[in-house]
Structures are given as C-alpha cells and as structure tokens.
Amino acid sequence: MKEKKRAAAPSHKTNIIPIHWDATFFFERAVRSLDRYHYDKALKYFRRAVEYEPGNPVNHCNMAGILSEMGNYEESNNVLRNIVEELDPAMTECHFYMANNYANMEQYESAEDALIRYLEEDAEGQFLDEAEEMMELLHYELERPMKIASVKAREGYFEHDQARAMLEEGKFAEAVRLLETIVEKNGEFLAARNNLALAYYYMGLFDRAMTTIQEVLAQEPGNLHALCNLAIFHQHAGDAEALRPLVELLRKTVPFHQEHVFKLATTMGILGEHGQAHRHFLRLMKDGALRDDACLYHYTAVAAWNIGRLDEAERFWQQAAKMDPKSNVPGYYLEQLTHVRAGGEAGTASYHYHLPFEEQFKLWEKSSETLPDHMKRDPLVRSSFFWALRHGDRGTKLQVIQALGMIADNEVKDALRAFIQEEQEDDYLKRIAVFVLRTIGVHEALEVHLEGKATTIEHSRMPSRLPEWDPKWQEVLEAALGRMNKHYDLVQQHDLLTLWIDFLSRVYPDAPKLGKVEGWAAALEYLTAKMHRRTISYHEVSERYGTSIATVSKCAKRIDEICGIKEKMKMIFPALDAKGDA
Template sequence: MNGNYRREEGPRGNVVSLSMDENFFFERAVQALDRYQYDKALKYFRKAVELEPGNPVNHCNMAGILSETGDYEASNAVLLHVLEEVDPAMTECRFYMANNFANMERFEDAEKALLDYLEADDSGQFLSEADEMIELLQIELGRQVREHSVKARWGADRHDRARAMLEEGRFAESADMLENLLQQYPDFAAASNNLALAYYYMGLSNKALEIVEGVLQRDPGNLHGLCNLAIFRRHSGAEGAEEAELLARRLTGIVPFHREHAFKLATTLGILGEHEAAYSHFRRLLAGTEASDDASVYHYCAVAAVQSGRLDQAERLWKQTLKLDPDAEAAAYYLGRLPEWRLTGRVEPVSYHYRLEALRRSELWKRWEERAPEDTPAIRAALLRTLRGGETEDKRRAIQACRQFADEEMQAALRGLAEDGGEPDELRELARAALGPPAEDAEAPDEEPELSASPRFSREPAELPVWEKRWQDVLDTAIRASCAPGDFGLRRDLEALWTDFLRRMYPEVPAISYVEGWAAALDYLNGKLHRVSSTYEEIGRRYGVSASTVGRYVKRMDQVCGIKERMPIPGRDHRKGL
C-alpha cells in the first residue's frame, strides 16, 4: 500500500501495523471505483477529505462520484466549498457545477456557472466543451446566452491551429507558432505541453524535457505534463527509465475527473507498461456515453486486457471494435491470433497502435509511398527522432525514407546529420545525397530569392497536378449527407469550395485523416454561402462528429478560404461568393 504498512519489533515477534492515512483511503476509493462500487468509493473519499481537508483533488473526486450517482446538489455543494474555502483558483469547479445544473435542468443557473468559468479561467482547459454547452443552453433557454468575455480565448485559436499542425506531423511549424504564443502568454500550460511534444517528435529531447519541467515547476500536478515527462524519461537511458518507473507509480494513483484527462492518462499508462491501470481507465471511458461508439477506445482497452491476462474480455472488445469499424485491421489480426494464444499459453507482443500499418513501421520506411495518412505524424516523428539520435543502421534506413520529403524540417535534420563530424562518412554522404545538389549548383541563379517570411497560406490558388483519394472521400461524404439525388447545383458548389481550399493549400495540403470532420466543415461553410443557418451541433449529428470537431475544421477552412469575406449580400446572387 505504498508505505502504509510498517514492521515493528516487539516481544511477540514481528508485528505489522497498518497506517490508515489519507493515501490509504484514496487507494481504497480507486479500487472501489474500478469495481463501480460508487457507495464505497464515496465513503473512502470522504475519509480522505477528513484526513487531508486542504487537498482540493480529494474534494473534486468526491464531487465527481456524487455527480455520477445523480446527487447533483451534493456535488455542487462540495465544489462550492472548494471555491470558497479550499482553493479559489480551481476555476474548473465552476465548469463542473454548470454540468450539474444542466443535468438538473436548471439552465439559468447552468448559464451563470458556465459564464463565470469562462470569465475566470485562463487555461482554456474546457473551451470546446463550453462551446458545446453554450449551444445546448441556447436551445433550452430559447435565446442567446448573455454577453460574456472568455479569458482563455486570447491564445486559444492560435493554440488550436498549432495543435492541428502537431497532429498532422508538421512539428516545426507547430513549434514556431507555440513559441510565439508563449512569448506573449508564458503561463499557457497547454501550449507549453504541446511545444514539449513538438520538440520531442523533432528529436530535440533536451528541449522537450526543459519545457515540460518548467510546466511542472509552475504546476506540480499538471496531468499532461506528468504524462509527457514519464514518456520522455522512459526513452532517455537507464537513469531516465528509473524516473519513468517512479512517475508511472504516481500516475496509477490518479483518477481524472474529465474524459480527455482520463484518455491521456490511460494511453500514457499503456505506453509505460502499466496495463492493469490502463485497463481500468479504458473501461471507465467505455462506461460513458462519449466513448461508447469510438472503435479505437475499444481496441486500446482490448490491448490492455491482453497485456493484463484477460483474453476473454479482449475478444469481446475486439469484436466490438470490428462492429464499429470493419476496417480495423489490427483488431482483426489480433482476434485471429487469439485461438493460438489460448492453445499455447503464450501471447506475442501486442501494440496499442490502432492501424496495422503502424505496427509495421520498419516496413513502411522501405515503402514510404504506401503509408496510411493516419500514421503520417507518428512515422514522421519516428524518422526525425532517428535522424537526430538513432543507431547508425536505423539512421541509414531513415535517410532512405526521407527521400520522399521536400519540407524544411526534414531537410534541416538531414543537414545536421550531413555536417556532424562524429558520424560515419558513409552516413554523412547518404544524407548529402538525400539533400540534393547545393544551392550554388541550382539553375536560374539570376532569379529573385524567395522571401523566407512569406505567409503560410497563399490567397492565390495553385494548380492541382494530382487528386488524392482522401480528397475525393471528403467530397463524396459531404455530397451523400447533404445533397438530394438531382441537386446538381449544390454538388457543384460543394466541389468548387473544396477544390478552392485544396488549391490554396497546395502543395502543403494537410493529411486528411478525419474525412467526416472535413466533410462536416465543408457542408457547414457551403451552407453559410447559401444563407442556410445551421449550428455546429446540427451538422455534427449529421456526420457523427462532435460540435467542437466541426468548429475546429470550419476555422481551418475559413482561415484559408476567407469564407466570411465572401458571404452573400442580400439581393446578390449567392453563387458570386464562389
């Protein structure tokens, strides 16, 4: 029990005494939660609060269980006590209170609590969820919510763009944007955590560690920071592995209140090999409504089940994965391997990667052109880390894979390798060959040099020499969801808007890994040009995505295409907008 027992010498021999401190009751509460025994968990959290009343986390855990059991009034009483008596800086308590009020159908009170949260919170932790709640409240109240300011919005839009770049594997661009954002807002913890990830994916491990340690110095309990630090340390030699193990033990004792935190913690624990704890968190996620139709979460839970010796549960979970996503190749592969594992009693290594292609990453390096778009960021990160700190043979293979790239980030890594006198001459020569001829050998020396400070998104459409299948998938999805069979005019407008976006982005079109999200944004913006009033929530239901997802992709497309500038003016033909 993590030091809750101590051995004493006495006349009767060795006696083990049990120290029932706050940590003891916290662990008992977590065990009860794992078994969905909410009454017991609540009792143990109450004891933990009695023993350490100044710890706001225990209070919030207690409030969370009260909310789970439907006692919203009691949950809000605990949250109000935290704000008034324990830690007034825990502004997220106001967001939790707004959720409770909404569940009680006290929508006026929910509005007040939510707006109080938005006006007080500077971290932006629940901004997207707050936007969804605002849409709900406007429906229930039959009016717009009251005028309010959003304290965290100052950097949220730029942070969202940087995070999208990170997800697409554009690590250097993301890092540049986050660095600029943090110069203006140095206490923006989410931006710092994502900057640390960008550095880590680029192979700049020391810079990544420096950033995340700074986050934890300011906020020792920052969950994303702790998770990132554990992963970084795990890959930094023997000394780092020891610290990662200590961090993993600490993380297993945390029970996140919010779904995003629970998912981050579960995946981190899986990476760290703490599969028992990861399994508990994934199960808890699947018990909620938000993850119940997410095939990938079922897969992750199945992997954790196998790794913790639960083959029967894994079989049921992988079958559900395939029911939700028939193309989930990794789930199908492992499901086919289960009979042999049962027969032999030996289980082969199982990966949390959702796509089978990611399991064969070394093979993908040999045939890079066949990569799956969903795996591009992970593979780019692996290539960059390998170029900057891998073994010689791995570097050689990574250089071959990099021949398909022409972006500045990968070329900078290759230049660093080519100029490193500590590397073998053969490897440096391979890097130079991958970079191509030096600048002085290039043709047209009299041409004007390209301006390095040119804007990221050009407003001048480029030609599209290719048409990718994923681009067509987005268009087809939007047409199927929004067009009647004979509505050729609407089809043409959807195609015109989507092609306009792709041309303006080309050749740096983002990896289209979430077809439904892009299709929903295309539908929403095309509706705006036709003066059709729709909400993110309505469009999201049509495509099976969340309102916050629709909003994120809408902002991305509008940033590039300037839809607001082309909104139709009454009395003017709407097609002129296109």
C-alpha cells in the first residue's frame, strides 16, 4: 500500500498547473469581474496589475477607468494626471477622460481646460465625436462658446470653420490671417484656399485672390467652387476671352450635392446667366432643405425678375417678406416691381441679400446720427465698403471713409491704416482717413504716404506741422468737435481741424492769447458751416457754446483775416454775399 501511494504521488504532481502571478493574470481577472459588474473586485485586480507593472500606463489607465465607473472621479483624475505627467505624456486620451470626470463633478471650467488640451494634443481623434458632444454641454453650462484654438486631429478643420464664420460676419482681415495660417500648415486643404481667395476678393485685393484660386485649380482642376470663383474674378477683370469657355463649362455642369447646386446657382446669377441660375434655384426649392431660408426666396425672385417672370418674382419676394419681416430688401424690390408695372424702366436686380450700395447710403443719411446697425453687421455691406474704398471714385471713397468711421471696429482700423499708406490715393482722402482713425481711438504713430513720400504722424490726437502744440489749442478743438459731433459729418469736422491748424500755423509764434476757449470753438464751427454752405448765425452758435455774439464775431473775423475764408468762398461761390451774418 505504501509503495502504491508513493508511486501515485509523483503522477498527481505532474497534473498541477502552476499559476503565474503577473499583470496579465490580474488584468484578465479584472475584466471577468467587470463583465459580472463586480466593480470592487475589478478595482482590486486592476490595482494588483499596477503593482506588478507600475511602469505600464495602460494598467494605470484601466484603474482610472474603473474608479470613474464607481464614481470616484477625483481619484480617477489623480491617476490620469500621473499618467500624462510622469508615465506617458503621449497618452493624450487621458485628457478626455479627465474632462469627463470633471464634467461629472460639475467642475465645468476644469472640464473645458482638459477637453481643450485633448483636442489640441490628440492627433488620432479617437474621441472626436464624443468631444464635440461635450463641447455642446459645456457651451450650455458655461453660457458661452468654448475657448478652443485648434483641433489637432482635424488639421485645421476647426480653424477653417472659425474662418468661415468670420467671413460671414464680415471680419475679412481676421479671416485672412487665420486662413493663411491654415494653408501654410496644410497646403492640400483646398476649401481653406478657396475661402482665402474669397476673403482677398472681399477686401478688394484682386491680384491675391486670383493667384490663390489658381493655386487651388493647379491641385484640382475640376474643383467646382474654384471654377465658380475664377469665373467671377474673370468677370470682374473684364477678361471676356478667359471667361467664355469657363461659362460654357459651367452651363453643362449639373451638380448633385446641394452645396454645389447653391454655389453654381449664385455664380451663374452673378455672371448674368439668369436662366441657368433660375433653373438651379428652383431645384433647391423643390429639394426643400433650404425652403426656410428667406435668402433663397430672394435669389429665386431675382432670377425670375431678370428673365422677365415678374409675377413669379413677386410671389417669391412676398414669401421672403413674410419669412424675414425685419429685412427691408424684399420690400425694396416689391416697390421696384410696382414702379416697373407703372411704366418705369426695369433694371437688373442684385442677387446680394441687401440693398444696393446707393440705397445703403440713403438709409445712413436718413438716420442722421450713425450708421444703421444692420449695415454695420451685414458682411456683404462691409465687403461693398471695402471694395469701394479701393476701387470707387473719389466721392464714393469719401462717403465710405465716413461710414467706416461709424463702424469703428478693428477690421475698419486695419483697412484705413492700409489705405493711408497707398501711394496713389488722394492726399485729402488720406488726411480724412487719419482724422477718422484718431476719432475712433487710434492714437499710436501712423505711417502715412503724403505729398509723394512716406511720413510718420506721431502719437497725437490731432496731427499738425507746428513745432509745439499748446494744450489750450487742443481744448478749443475738443470744445468744437464735442458739440459738432451729432450735427456735422466727419469731413466737416476734419475741415474745422484743418482750418484751426492753418490759422495757428499762419500766426505762429504770435498766436493769440486764448481766454475763454468756447468763443474760438464757436467761431470755428461758424466758419466751417459757412464753408459747407450750411445755414447758421452768430446768435445760434453763441447760444450753443455759452458765449456772446460779440466774442464769436470777433474770433471769426480774426480767423478770416488770417486765412481769407470769405475771399476763397467768393471765388468758389460768386453769388455768395460775404458781408454779413447768415
């Protein structure tokens, strides 16, 4: 018996499977526990896996995951933070996990910081869709958009969306800066190049726009957006020979995607191919996806008008008016329709969903004080202003400079800074632009091209050639401009400035002693009004400035003696009676 037992013992030992206590063993046990929803056991096994392989970040990440599942969000984040700070900074998904934990703890600012870091550092984009959902949540909870700058996994796609939004808001210079950065980083991002070309075009930088669109077509000759843009650019340049084959190609094009149909329809309309535009706009109407957009009804109405279908145009504009009652565009064209039916001439209607440029200025003039808000916000209006600043006649440019002074944002400041450096521009217009820049808060030194050479107007609210600028002189200007602000346009205010500087320059260094500045300020307004043929009296202006008629008359006569205002006016307006007070 003993011998049999001794013989059996070795045989029994060979059937025992030894257990290897390693990280893999505990990981597998943890997974089995998770499948059975035994989270406590799973956490215990994950901790053992970490003990066996403390340098393996995956083990730590698994442990952080189960901690999060158990609601231990803070402890989970401590583990995740250790991974990215100590073990493996390349595990960028840990930032997404931390963002989730912070959101569950209702620490939304910290969640935003972690999510931004994930989006900016993660090149794979494994959780991109989930990150976008979290962005919506944070937007809601924080009551503001996220402060994100870039999404690495999209290689500029997020920035491109930002740039497109800037274009829609009329922030063309900002869009250009962002799009140039995107294109520099990713030369094959053709949508960004297309929009960069449009941004240049909206700013009036035609040569840059043409070069950029050619770069798109060099990479993809059949790019529909680029072909449409190129056709519009050729039309602008008056290059009929280059435009003809391009129009023929676009006539034969029948795009499938709604975005392409819309692009082609608007392009054909701008090119004067109204029948083709009408056909494509009706396709979009039948498709139904854009039928809630008042702009589409306007575009279709314009196409119908331009091919003589006035009844159809009327129906579409009436529908646009119902859908967008705050817009004055449908009403304007319905009035034009009534005028045509009464025997008036039928001009060509514009596809742009805003009033014609001339009508914009009429609205501004009626507003008396400032540019209407819708004109400040409308990107197409802003684009027309920037175009007119570069390509309009002298009178239009003068109007535009004043209008831009009413908008007074960073985009305007950039445009005016560029304008005053143009060699070929009129010096008077550039001086007006400098004055506008000063009045809208640009006080730093300005680089200006005046009288055939580059010059710098140093930090000063009001530029002059005088070797010194007495604070009392400035007080006179501020007293006059402060009262004139709502009653005179920027050109007239600039002329007052010029008159004051001219007077001081002629009498310097024997400038008069300035007692009460209001008398001199009132005299400047009086003479400026006379120069612009405005009705004014010494009595009216003396009351507004709180001074006497005698003081205003004395100061005005002194300025006139030195500068010869009335003599100059008699040369310009021979019928003017320069003897007395109007």
